[in-house]
Amino acid sequence: xxxxxxxxxxxxxxxxxxxxxxxxxxxxxxxxxxxxxxxxxxxxxxxxxxxxxxxxxxxxxxxxxxxxxxxxxxxxxxxxxxxxxxxxxxxxxxxxxxxxxxxxxxxxxxxxxxxxxxxxxxxxxxxxxxxxxxxxxxxxxxxxxxxxxxxxxxxxxxxxxxxxxxxxxxxxxxxxxxxxxxxxxxxxxxxxxxxxxxxxxxxxxxxxxxxxxxxxxxxxxxxxxxxxxxxxxxxxxxxxxxxxxxxxxxxxxxx
Numbered sequence: 001x002x003x004x005x006x007x008x009x010x011x012x013x014x015x016x017x018x019x020x021x022x023x024x025x026x027x028x029x030x031x032x033x034x035x036x037x038x039x040x041x042x043x044x045x046x047x048x049x050x051x052x053x054x055x056x057x058x059x060x061x062x063x064x065x066x067x068x069x070x071x072x073x074x075x076x077x078x079x080x081x082x083x084x085x086x087x088x089x090x091x092x093x094x095x096x097x098x099x100x101x102x103x104x105x106x107x108x109x110x111x112x113x114x115x116x117x118x119x120x121x122x123x124x125x126x127x128x129x130x131x132x133x134x135x136x137x138x139x140x141x142x143x144x145x146x147x148x149x150x151x152x153x154x155x156x157x158x159x160x161x162x163x164x165x166x167x168x169x170x171x172x173x174x175x176x177x178x179x180x181x182x183x184x185x186x187x188x189x190x191x192x193x194x195x196x197x198x199x200x201x202x203x204x205x206x207x208x209x210x211x212x213x214x215x216x217x218x219x220x221x222x223x224x225x226x227x228x229x230x231x232x233x234x235x236x237x238x239x240x241x242x243x244x245x246x247x248x249x250x251x252x253x254x255x
Contacts, residue, residue, distance in 0.1 A: 039252030060112035156193025158242030185246035193238030
């Protein structure tokens with residue numbers, strides 16, 4: 001009987017200890033001591049976008065992600081989607097480069113501390129600039145077509161806000177390696193830009209009128225712009241909506 005009385009407390013203590021271990025493992029399923037993640041969006045490199053972001057968990061359900069990206073100089077992606085073949089040939093050597101900066105508060109609805117589904121309202125600043133490119137327009141006079149060469153240069157920037165829906169996963173038991181899936185994100189705002197076209201030929205009022213009409217007829221979608229011409233060429237001012245879409249996969253390290 002005495003042995004039984006001695007054994008019972010042993011089992012009670014063992015059970016309590018085992019329960020504490022289970023509770024500890026459950027509570028530490030997402031370690032709270034790893035609050036930082038460095039990531040890069042690997043799908044962005046297909047579009048020359050070199051990027052890096054840093055995420056900091058504030059508590060289980062809330063984090064802040066800050067990202068920076070730069071697009072190296074190259075051809076305009078999908079330019080043939082909004083310009084016909086004839087107009088696209090006028091911009092054969094046009095190249096652009098871009099930078100962007102994004103601040104993204106994240107609200108996790110999964111396990112938290114950087115894991116699970118999240119939604120993220122965000123702010124993005126973007127800037128796009130061009131190289132010095134060639135542009136030629138055909139001046140028609142007295143039944144004759146005269147090509148007029150011009151040199152173009154300019155930049156534009158935009159401020160926009162949007163919403164991202166995504167999911168983030170840990171790839172190993174130590175929760176060091178991270179996969180961040182940007183399911184879908186879109187932003188909208190306003191942008192301003194200033195582009196110039198300069199000619200070595202002094203343009204007559206008739207030449208200016210034809211140049212203005214040709215630029216306006218390019219009809220670039222989703223961009224509002226006005227055209228002013230003078231004897232030296234033209235100036236294009238962009239002032240209107242600024243929109244974009246985000247999606248992809250990021251790989252990161254958690255520490």
